[in-house]
Amino acid sequence: YTLLEDYRSAIEVHLEALDFSPENPELLTTVGLLYLRMGENDKAFDYLGNSLTHDPRNPKTILAAGSIIQDHSDMDVALVKYRIAAVQTPNSAQLWNxxxxxxxxxxxxxxxxxxLKRALYLDPFEWIISYNLGLVHLNTGQYASAFHFFSTSINLKPDFASSYMYLAVTLNRLEDFENSSAAYEKAIDMEEDHLFELNYAITLALNDDLERARQHFLEFERLFGAFDEEIRNQNPELLEQRQLLSETLGVPLKGTHDKDSSAEQATPSHDVQEDEGRAEGEEYPPFEQTPTGAAHVATQDLQ
Incomplete structure (x- = not known):
């Protein structure tokens, strides 16, 4: 069932096995990993935590549990867990990633x-490591290096749409607008994502292609408006960028009132700062939760 990616059926079989051996840490870990693959992190963490009570030093379980902790942005706790796993598996590329x-x-x-460089040395063909290296170099303003790592990631896994979006951001910062646009188009063709549309709209606006920028901003608004209010308000920087781009393109936002017409109109490249510690640049910074990307590695090789 796991090989067929029928994870629900695989879980049912393993739960039957747990009826006969409820304290088996290997079975508990496997069920946790299957729930993690299905995106049910709360259930996954329950089973992984139960497994750790019986085998607190199992590196496979620690790696998976740590990835969930990373998803909740509790980096210090995750690092404590990984320190235990590093004693058992010091040459694990997934762990160092x-x-x-x-x-x-x-x-x-x-x-x-x-x-990440150590992880890459241990497993040079793991696409997510190159992807994460691209993210770090993009955020530190090392755009040539970011281009190299995103290109490598795409060569290893050409069906991951976010790689093309971040490659597009990188190319625009390298002043290659034509190839940046092509990368955005590729990402959008592969997957419908509001962040792709927002970043593409900003890139187009900064390169004075305002008509296409409006089209992609309206598409962003359509996708963004489909979320419930709680999700829409989770990222204040995104809301600020949305407001700024709305003013620049002259596109009114739904549910908001027009501001005083005498207010100075801003442009995305001037007044919008990236997250603290990130290099200032034209596009809005990556919105993907990068620890989630790391968690994908932790689950790929643990079945």
């Missing part, structure tokens, strides 16, 4: 790159 992304979440970029 996740440690690197913990440091990235703490904005310790030199340590992050060092850990």
């Amino acid at each position: 996740n440690i690197g992304m913990c440091f990235f979440g703490k904005q310790r970029y030199v340590a992050s790159i060092a850990c």
Whole structure:
């Protein structure tokens, strides 16, 4: 069932096995990993935590549990877990990848790159490691290096749409607008995502292609408006960028009132700052939760 990606059926079989051996840490870990693959992180964490009560030093379980902790942005706790796993599996590429992304979440970029480079040395063909290295270099303003790592990631896994979006951001910062647009188009063709539309609209606006910028901003508004209010308000920087781009393009936002016409109109490249510790640039910074990307590695090889 797992090979067929029928994870629900696989879970049912393993739960039957747990009826006969409820304290088996291997079975508990496997069920947790299957729930993690299905995106049910709360259930996954329950089973992984139960497994750790019986085998607290199992590196496979620690790696998976740590990835969930990273998803909740508790980097210090995740690092404590990974320190235990590192004693058992010091040459695990997935472990060093996740440690690197913990440091990235703490904005310790030199340590992050060092850990990710070690992960890349241990497993040079793991696409997510190159992808994460691209993210770190993009955020530190090392655009040529970011281009290299995103290109490598795409070569290893050409069906991951976010890689093309971040490649597009990188190319525009390298002043290659034509190829940046092509990368955005590729990402949008592969997957419908409001962040793709927002970043593409900003890139187009900054390159004076206002008509196409409006089209993609309206598409962003359509996708963004489909979320409930709680999700829409989770990222204040995104809301600020949305407001700024609305003023620049002259597109009114739904549910908002027009501001005083005498207010000075801003442009995305001037007044919008990226997250603290990130290099200032034209596009809005990556919105993907990068620790989530790290968690994908932790689950791929643990079945």
